[in-house]
Each structure stands twice: as structure tokens, then as C-alpha cells.
Amino acid sequence: MIETHALRDFNLEVKEGEFVAVTGPSGSGKTTFLNIAGLLETFEQGQYLLDGQDVSRLSDNVRSKLRNEKIGFIFQGFNLISDLNIFDNVDVPLRYRGFSAAERKKRILNALEMVGLASRARHLPSQLSGGQQQRVAIARALAGEPKFLLADEPTGNLDTLMARQVMEMLEDINKNGMTIVMVTHDPDLARRANRNIQIVDGQVTDFKIYESYVDSDSARNADVASANKSATQTI
Amino acid sequence: MLDIMPILKSLWRNKTGPLLIILQLSLTVAVVSTALFVVGERLENIGRPSGLAEEEIFRVWMRQSSSGADIEQIAKRDMEIIRAMPGVIDATPISYVPISGAGSSWLLFKSLEEKVTDFPSAIYEMSDHGLSTLGLELIEGRNFNANEIQYYERENTPEQSITIITKDLANKLFPDDSAVGKVIYMGNMQLTIVGIVERLMGPWPDAEFATSSAILPDIVKENSLNYLVRADRNQRDAVMHSVVEKLRSIDSTRLIVDEKSIAQIKRETYSSDYAMIKILSLVIFLLVFVNALGIVGLTTFWVNQRRKQIGIRRALGSTKAGVMRYFMVENVVLVVFAAVIGTMIAYVNSSYMVRTHGMSLLPIEYVVITVLFLLLVTMLAAYLPIRKAAQISPVVAVANV
Incomplete structure (x- = not known):
């Protein structure tokens, strides 16, 4: 077993309603940050406060529950389940949540409506374009009303036009109050976020705040805080 | 969910x-x-229950080599010796062995005139020690008496005799009242029913009349002789061995064709x-x-x-x-x-x-x-x-x- 420090002296705080882009070259620790922020992986040292709760050392089951309730994932490869139609795809996390059938249906249709795909509910993912699939994934992420969206190269598999549509949709969602943390290697994309974090060799080296970010309530408690001090990743 | x-x-x-x-x-x-x-x-x-004490009985089948031997005397002498042996509970000569696949069956009738309704049945011939040797349960009537056992040549079959039949056969013959005391016919031989046993399986377990059996108190004088011996369950094989040795020592001229436990015979029948x-x-x-x-x-x-x-x-x-x-x-x-x-x-x-x-x-x-x-x-x-x-x-x- 080799112990490596994928992230060191890493301290990041994300406030509610922020749109934060995390950039960095490959191998910089971006993916490790994503996995930890998404509660997909555990880490050895440091602390992760999510919605005011210390989630650093939790059992697999509790982390599964938190992922389900508080985090909306948007992946580069969309990650829809190919055997299930659009409706059932959005339904997947809601079933884990234990909502009633009526509640699930309402949430699914609302979410699909929001991304403009309600008419495609009975289609299979393979019958949709990449951009539409990513919008379904956004609907799936939003349907459970998470604390924040965690997007991993959300436009990485899309052509320019579709990428723009998806980006605009994320911006709209953020304007409506949703916190978004986006990991990307694309500086142009990152620039559209309120705040940029750059990770190099596991350390935050730079961050910029863009003008478009106006914190309407700076006194508000930090709702999403990510691993501070040093997070040690064991491979 | x-x-x-x-x-x-x-x-x-x-x-x-x-x-x-x-x-x-x-x-x-x-x-x-x-x-x-x-x-x-x-x-x-x-x-299926056979009515027999299956685990306790074995059969010895012999062939008398010298013609003109007095079978009645030989059988009586052998029985006396076998019954006196340690571990032996009882013994009897028998015509055929139950569940063995070889035996005798007759169509029985309730009268000599009316022969439309017949009652197929397995026929066993054995001594008054038969019931106790086979472990049969007498539920009505009586066992044979020693003086009722007849030894005869096949061609000199007597015209009348007595019989003990199984409950199944009795119910078929006389469904309405007791069969004991009634008369039935086997060919021309008149049989008076003196007893009923709970159960005795015929030689052919798959036959439709497998549960219909009649026992006659006869020993036919033939050179081929079957003995059934009942022994203590735990000593059965040892007793079988010593009985065979004993029979050989009494008369070295006769041939012991086979000795086998009923359990083994049953396994072979059902092979x-x-x-x-x-x-x-x-x-x-x-x-x-x-x-x-x-x-x-x-x-x-x-x-x-x-x-x-x-x-x-x-x-x-x-x-x-x-x-x-x-x-x-x-x-x-x-x-x-x-x-x-x-x-x-x-x-x-x-x-x-x-x-x-x-x-x-x-x-x-x-x-x-x-x-x-x-x-x-x-x-x-x-x-x-x-x-x-x-x-x-x-x-x-x-x-x-």
C-alpha cells in the first residue's frame, strides 16, 4: 500500500448559492477533490463540513444516504442508466430516498419540465442527443432538491452548441439559488463561474472572484465547506 | 421497498x-x-408395510439330493434343532418367501357353483409356527394347531383344509360380516377360514392383489425345501451363518442353495x-x-x-x-x-x-x-x-x- 497525499494544505469553503469552478491540470488532485466532495471516497486526515455537519468519518451507509439527499451529481459521461427510460432514470435516486410513488412522480415531472424534456419521459437515453441526456442528468440531480450540485466536466462530452446550452442551464439554476461546484479543466468554462479555484499538486494555488458573483447575503452561514487542513488520500 | x-x-x-x-x-x-x-x-x-418382521427373518433354501427321503421327518427334525439354537425366535417351513418375486397364486371363489366373481390371492403354505416366525398379527380367530399341519405329496392334495387370510382379502370376500368360520374354494379344495391376520404381503409387491394372501397349514413333500427363521435382529446374520452350518453338519448330502435375509430379498425385489x-x-x-x-x-x-x-x-x-x-x-x-x-x-x-x-x-x-x-x-x-x-x-x- 502506497500512501500518497493527493491533496495537501487544502482549504476551501463554499457558501450557499455560490457557483465555484475547480480547475487544474490532470493529476493535480482535481478528481480526488471531486470524490471527497461527493462523499464517494473517504480520506485519512482533515475535516469536511457539509451543510454544517461533519461528514469526514462516516460509515458507507450514512455516506450513501447523504449523497442521496444532499448532493446532485452531474457527470461528464451523463451516466444515465441505458436500460431505463428518462422518467425511470430520474426516479432512481428518488426511490433510494424512499419517497411515495405520487411524490416521486410529481418531482420527476417537475424536474423534467424544468430542463424542457417532459415530453421525452418515455424515451430511452439512447434516443436523445448528448445535450438532452445531460439535461436529463441535471433533472435527476435536481429532483431530490440537494444542498448543492457537484458537476464533473459537465460539458466535456458535448459539442460547442450543446455545451453552451448546458452551461446556460447551470447558470440559470445557480441564479435560482442552487449552489454549484464544478470541476473542469477548461478555463473558458471556469471563467463563467463566480469563483475559480485552481488546484496544482494537491494545493489550492489560485482563486479568482468574478464580478458576476454578488453575495446577496454574506452574513449567511457557510453551508458547504470542503475539506480544510490536509486531506490525505490513500491508494 | x-x-x-x-x-x-x-x-x-x-x-x-x-x-x-x-x-x-x-x-x-x-x-x-x-x-x-x-x-x-x-x-x-x-x-409399504409387508406385515413381516422384515429385519429379523432369513430364508434357507435347500435341495434334498437323495430321492425317497422322508421330507416330513427331515423338516420336523430340522425345525426342532433350529428352534433350539441360541438367538432363534422361531422357524417354519414355508412354500414360498414373501416379497421374493416367486410364489403361488390362486383365484379363490366363495362357492363351487358360482365362479363369476373370483378373488385372486397369494397362497402360502407353512406350519403352525408361521405366524410367530413371520411376525404376523392375528386380529381375529385363531392360529393353526400343531395337529392340523398336513404333510402330503403334491398329487395327494387333500379335499379340505383350513386357512388364515389377510384382512384385505377377508374384506373383499365378506365385506359385510366376519370371514371367520366361512368357507371358500381354492380349485376343488374347500377351505374353512379360521383366522385373520392384519397384513401379509404376497410374493409380488406390484401385483394388484399384493395385500390378498391366504395361509394353508400344509407342507408339500418336495425335494426343494424353504425354511424361514426369525432371529434376534442384532444377531440375524450370525444366527443365519450358524443355522446353515448346523444344517450342513446334520446332513452333508443335501445342498444348501441359498441363504438370505428378508431385508436383502426385499432389496433385490425392489432393485x-x-x-x-x-x-x-x-x-x-x-x-x-x-x-x-x-x-x-x-x-x-x-x-x-x-x-x-x-x-x-x-x-x-x-x-x-x-x-x-x-x-x-x-x-x-x-x-x-x-x-x-x-x-x-x-x-x-x-x-x-x-x-x-x-x-x-x-x-x-x-x-x-x-x-x-x-x-x-x-x-x-x-x-x-x-x-x-x-x-x-x-x-x-x-x-x-
Whole structure:
């Protein structure tokens, strides 16, 4: 077993309603940050406060529950389940949540409506374009009303036009109050976020705040805080 | 909450593999339940009570080499010696051995004039020690007296005698009142019924009249002699050995053709049933084994094929237990479909067998037992691959493969 420090002296705080882009070259620790922020992986040292709760050392089951309730994932490869139609795809996390059938249906249709795909509910993912699939994934992420969206190269598999549509949709969602943390290697994309974090060799080296970010309530408690001090990743 | 609908939809989108497994499982349900039924019937057949103290009796079959020997005297002398031997409970000469496949049967009649209604029955000839040697239970009337035992040449068959019959035969002959004291006819021989025993199986267990037997107090003077000896259960084989030695030492000129326990004779008579049971058991085992392999294979394949999907589900909030439950339910769904189809196949086959071969209809218990057993085997077979599935990390969802 080799112990490596994928992230060191890493301290990041994300406030509610922020749109934060995390950039960095490959191998910089971006993916490790994503996995930890998404509660997909555990880490050895440091602390992760999510919605005011210390989630650093939790059992697999509790982390599964938190992922389900508080985090909306948007992946580069969309990650829809190919055997299930659009409706059932959005339904997947809601079933884990234990909502009633009526509640699930309402949430699914609302979410699909929001991304403009309600008419495609009975289609299979393979019958949709990449951009539409990513919008379904956004609907799936939003349907459970998470604390924040965690997007991993959300436009990485899309052509320019579709990428723009998806980006605009994320911006709209953020304007409506949703916190978004986006990991990307694309500086142009990152620039559209309120705040940029750059990770190099596991350390935050730079961050910029863009003008478009106006914190309407700076006194508000930090709702999403990510691993501070040093997070040690064991491979 | 068991998510049946998404599982059904997902199975339907990838139906080839599941359909093949369902077909395989259905045929297994049909074949195994039918095979279990046949095995059950055979076991029941073998297990029928014979009325005999099966574990305590052995037969010695001898052939007198010197012609003109006085069989009556020889039999009486042998009996006296055998009965005095340690470990021996009782002994009797007997015409044929029950359940042995060799014997004598007659059509009995209630009168000499009216011969329309006949009563087929196995006929045994033995001494007054017969009942106690065979372990028969006398439920009505009396045993033979020693002075009623007749020794005669086959051609000098007496015109009348007495008989003890089984309860089944008595009920067939005289369903309305007691058979004791009644007269029946065996050929021209008039037989007065003096006793009724609970049960005595005939020489042919598969015959329709296997439970109808009549005992006559005769010993036919022939060179071929059968003795039945009842011994203490634990010493049976040792006693058999010493009885044979003793008989040889009394008269070295006669040939002891065979000595065998009734238990052994019964095993030989039922050998085809035992063979059938063994073959069908092997078929059942192999079918179940092949199915278990199929389930291991299919589940492993599905788990590997859906690594990414499992990772996504984990990322979206499924617990490890949730992943395991998903695949378990998937397998249960397969077995449920197979149970329905398999039951139909089994009953189509069974009703055909009822019509053409006079078999009885497959009792539903056999199907239920088969399905439950198959479900258990399926769960066990799927367990390891499913456990592996649960170990797939949610990080797989992020990895761009």
C-alpha cells in the first residue's frame, strides 16, 4: 500500500448559492477533490463540513444516504442508466430516498419540465442527443432538491452548441439559488463561474472572484465547506 | 421497498439472457418436480408395510439330493434343532418367501357353483409356527394347531383344509360380516377360514392383489425345501451363518442353495425401483447443479457488464445492501417466472401421463418444494457474484471509461 497525499494544505469553503469552478491540470488532485466532495471516497486526515455537519468519518451507509439527499451529481459521461427510460432514470435516486410513488412522480415531472424534456419521459437515453441526456442528468440531480450540485466536466462530452446550452442551464439554476461546484479543466468554462479555484499538486494555488458573483447575503452561514487542513488520500 | 418494476423493465430490455435462464429454470422445475414425484412414489411403494418382521427373518433354501427321503421327518427334525439354537425366535417351513418375486397364486371363489366373481390371492403354505416366525398379527380367530399341519405329496392334495387370510382379502370376500368360520374354494379344495391376520404381503409387491394372501397349514413333500427363521435382529446374520452350518453338519448330502435375509430379498425385489431412484436422484442433482452454474455465470456476467451502472447507483445513493437487494430480486423474478412456466410444463406432461400411462396426477407439493429448493440454490449461487457487485465503489461513476 502506497500512501500518497493527493491533496495537501487544502482549504476551501463554499457558501450557499455560490457557483465555484475547480480547475487544474490532470493529476493535480482535481478528481480526488471531486470524490471527497461527493462523499464517494473517504480520506485519512482533515475535516469536511457539509451543510454544517461533519461528514469526514462516516460509515458507507450514512455516506450513501447523504449523497442521496444532499448532493446532485452531474457527470461528464451523463451516466444515465441505458436500460431505463428518462422518467425511470430520474426516479432512481428518488426511490433510494424512499419517497411515495405520487411524490416521486410529481418531482420527476417537475424536474423534467424544468430542463424542457417532459415530453421525452418515455424515451430511452439512447434516443436523445448528448445535450438532452445531460439535461436529463441535471433533472435527476435536481429532483431530490440537494444542498448543492457537484458537476464533473459537465460539458466535456458535448459539442460547442450543446455545451453552451448546458452551461446556460447551470447558470440559470445557480441564479435560482442552487449552489454549484464544478470541476473542469477548461478555463473558458471556469471563467463563467463566480469563483475559480485552481488546484496544482494537491494545493489550492489560485482563486479568482468574478464580478458576476454578488453575495446577496454574506452574513449567511457557510453551508458547504470542503475539506480544510490536509486531506490525505490513500491508494 | 422492492423495486420490482424497474427491474422488470431492465430485464425486458436485455431479454435474451434472462429468457434463456428462465427457460432452463422452467424445464428444471418441470423435470425435477416430476422426478421427485416418481422417486416419492417408488419410496412409498418400497416403504409399504409387508406385515413381516422384515429385519429379523432369513430364508434357507435347500435341495434334498437323495430321492425317497422322508421330507416330513427331515423338516420336523430340522425345525426342532433350529428352534433350539441360541438367538432363534422361531422357524417354519414355508412354500414360498414373501416379497421374493416367486410364489403361488390362486383365484379363490366363495362357492363351487358360482365362479363369476373370483378373488385372486397369494397362497402360502407353512406350519403352525408361521405366524410367530413371520411376525404376523392375528386380529381375529385363531392360529393353526400343531395337529392340523398336513404333510402330503403334491398329487395327494387333500379335499379340505383350513386357512388364515389377510384382512384385505377377508374384506373383499365378506365385506359385510366376519370371514371367520366361512368357507371358500381354492380349485376343488374347500377351505374353512379360521383366522385373520392384519397384513401379509404376497410374493409380488406390484401385483394388484399384493395385500390378498391366504395361509394353508400344509407342507408339500418336495425335494426343494424353504425354511424361514426369525432371529434376534442384532444377531440375524450370525444366527443365519450358524443355522446353515448346523444344517450342513446334520446332513452333508443335501445342498444348501441359498441363504438370505428378508431385508436383502426385499432389496433385490425392489432393485429396479432403487435403480430408478438412483438415476432420478442423479438427474435431479445434475439439473440443479447445472442451473446453479448458469446462475453463477449469468450473475457474474451481469455484474461485470453493469459495473458502471452499479457505480452510478451507488453514487446516487444506493447502499451496498441496496445493490445486493437489486440483484437478489432480479434472480427471484427469474425463478418466479420459471416457476409459473415450469408448473405449466409439468402439468401438461403429467396430464398426458395420466391419460396414456395411468399415472396419478403430479401433486402440487412436489412443484412447490422444487421451486423453493431452486430459489434457495439460486440465491446461494448468486450470492458471491452479488457480494462482489456490492463492493464496487461509487467512484466508478466518475471514472470516464
